[in-house]
Amino acid sequence: MKKLIALLAIVLAVITNVNAQPPQGGYDPAQMKEMMKNRFKESMSFLTPVQLDSVVNIVIDARSGMRGMREMSDEDRQAAMKKSAEARDKRLDAALPKDVAQKVKDVLAQQRQGGGRPQGGGNK
DSSP states (O other), X not given: OHHHHHHHHHHHHHHHHHHHSOOGGGOXXXXXXXXXXXXXXXXXXXXXXXXXXXXXXXXXXXXXXXXXXXXXXXXXXXXXXXXXXXXHHHHHHHHSOHHHHHHHHHHHHHIIIIIOOSSSOSOO
């Protein structure tokens, strides 16, 4: 009986600890979304609030799909990233008017090349 109680105490402690920790990346989804919205507001001021929400959700989904790519070879990682970007761009095309989607893709490409970092931490 003592072993059972000790085992239950350990399981309870582990469950409590796991639930108390923030999700991967150190942010909960709401914090991540709010952080990205704030960073995108300047570079994508041409978006309506609804469009901004759509873009943020699409980018977050694309980023979450990239988890685990660090373990891939460089060649496989590049192919997976290209596929992920193509899927993201398709979703942008479906969610936004053509001219707006192209502007968003241009901003994301510029930011990827060092013109800003809306997706990660870092300084502005």
